[in-house]
């Protein structure tokens with residue numbers, strides 16, 4: 001192994017930012033700090049290429065330590081970490097960090113550099129031509145919803161918190177990383193901006209399909225963003241690793257049950273689509289009911305019922321009603337399966 005992380009973009013640099021992603025395998029990783037603190041006793045986790053995995057758990061359980069071991073800001077004291085088939089513990093840490101985007105809570109933009117210079121940092125370090133860096137910066141600012149002509153010349157202190165966060169994401173994506181690590185990326189902005197940034201971020205991820213590991217304290221954020229959620233307890237112990245719907249519907253341990261809380265039913269509705277098997281036949285006299293589309297989240301269907309003061313809705317597929325969803329059936333979708 002030569003310690004270089006190879007991706008599709010190495011073969012074709014013009015495809016940079018659109019296709020490359022690497023799987024991540026953590027094999028029994030451990031971290032004992034010099035003072036004896038066992039932050040991570042032993043953790044194994046498989047993350048598929050293009051998957052967005054959220055690490056969540058109480059304060060001090062080792063989430064940030066895990067994240068920083070992946071880009072070797074922290075050296076593991078045991079175990080193996082693979083990016084694709086490359087062992088990161090044998091890779092050159094500087095080269096490795098150029099291939100791994102890292103977004104932190106307060107973004108960490110360089111205050112005395114313009115937005116464009118910030119976003120172009122890693123491509124410049126990689127020796128891209130000025131023209132290629134400029135094109136890439138404009139493309140990235142566009143992708144994160146900032147007009148390059150308006151924002152490119154500004155300095156970080158001339159931006160709102162949400163705009164700074166977007167610049168941080170653009171910078172992390174600039175050199176076509178194979179992996180994106182995000183430590184509480186949205187927690188420094190207010191709840192309304194946070195929800196908007198999360199939605200934009202999901203759209204962005206649908207486009208770039210990076211492998212992303214995101215640390216958060218916020219269960220709603222985890223449920224909204226994660227393809228899978230890893231719930232950790234003290235010492236980096238993996239309590240459960242599942243999709244949001246399974247995690248909320250079938251907590252694997254008492255710890256997870258308590259962690260996801262009493263309102264997990266309502267959260268589960270948000271990640272459960274209304275499917276054909278939840279529907280009753282359409283009676284001839286029910287045409288005045290509000291309509292929702294098949295596949296709408298049960299949470300959104302409930303919102304329609306509540307705002308129209310009805311206890312059933314018609315469910316459409318291809319513009320035609322295919323069944324009736326009653327409030328009773330809808331609420332049963334939020335019931336735990338254990």
Ligand SMILES: Nc1ncnc2c1ncn2[C@@H]1O[C@H](COP(=O)(O)OP(=O)(O)OP(=O)(O)O)[C@@H](O)[C@H]1O
Pocket residue numbers: 033034035037038039057058059060061062063064065066217
């Ligand atoms: N440099 C260090 N030296 C000694 N102990 C450390 C060091 N850094 C972190 N720790 C300890 O390791 C444990 C895990 O810390 P870590 O920051 O990974 O947790 P976390 O889950 O990310 O916490 P939070 O949610 O509060 O950010 C904690 O007990 C912490 O005090």
